[in-house]
Amino acid sequence: MLPHLDPPENKNPRTSISLDNGYILLAKRDKWLTTLRGAEATIVSDYLNLLHAPRIWRWARLRLPNGQIARSQFQELQKSPEEIRMARNVKIFLNGRDCIAEVRYYARLVVQAADNHSDDDEDLNAPDQFAFDNVALVTLYSDPHPQLLEHSYGAVASCTKLGEASLQVIQISAIQSVVAMVLHRPMIDGRAEDRYFLVEKMGMDIARLGVEEDEED
Helix, strand or coil: CCHHHCCCCCCCCCCEEECHHHCEEEEEECCCCECCCHHHHHHHHHHHCCCCCCCECEEEEEECCCCCEECCHHHHCCCCHHHCCCCCEEEEEECCEEEEEEEEEEEEEEEECCCCCCCCHHHHCCHHHEEEEEEEEEEEECCCCHHHHHHCCCCCCEECECHHHHCEEEEHHHEEEEEEEEEECCEECCEECCEEEEEECCCCCHHHCCCCCCCCC
C-alpha cells in the first residue's frame, strides 16, 4: 500500500554473503571444502591456535563498502591472461599503518564465539557457541623505496613483493580499497630491478557504476 516504506529489494547476487560493515563476499566459491596444505595450512592453524588447519571454502571476490570489487589469486590464476582484471591488490590497515597486499583468497573461519568461555562439551555443541571469523589470506608488498619516493616528490611509491615469507591472515575489515601495482624496472644502485609502483583508484570504477556483476565472473 505504501511502496516507499517497503524494504529495498536485495541487490546482491544470489551467490553472495553479506558481512558486517558493508562487505559482501561474492562468487566464485569452492564447490567442496578444501584441505589447506603447506604454508597456508601452517599460517591458518597458527592463526586459529589449532594443531591442524580446518578444511575451508575459499571465496574469490569481495565487494568493499566503497563499491569496489576486490578479487584474488584464487580464480584469477585459473583464467587466461586476457581475462585477468588484476584487481587483487588492496590497501589494508595492518598493525597501525597502511600497507599494500595481494589477496590469495577470502574465507570464513569457524571460531568459538567471543562471549563464550565455557569448557563444557555439551555447551559447545550448541550452534550459538560458534561464530564466523571473516578473513583474507594475503602476501605483502615492501615499504616504498625511500629514494624513489623522495626524488619523485611522493608520486612514485615503488615496492617489491615480499612473497611467501609475508603470508598471513588478516581481517576482511582491514581492507580499505583496491589499488593497482604496476610493474616497472627502475635503476637502483646502477642496475635495473623488477618493482611495482602504486596507483590508487579514486573511488569506484565509474565505468562500472550501476552495472550488475556477473555472479560467476
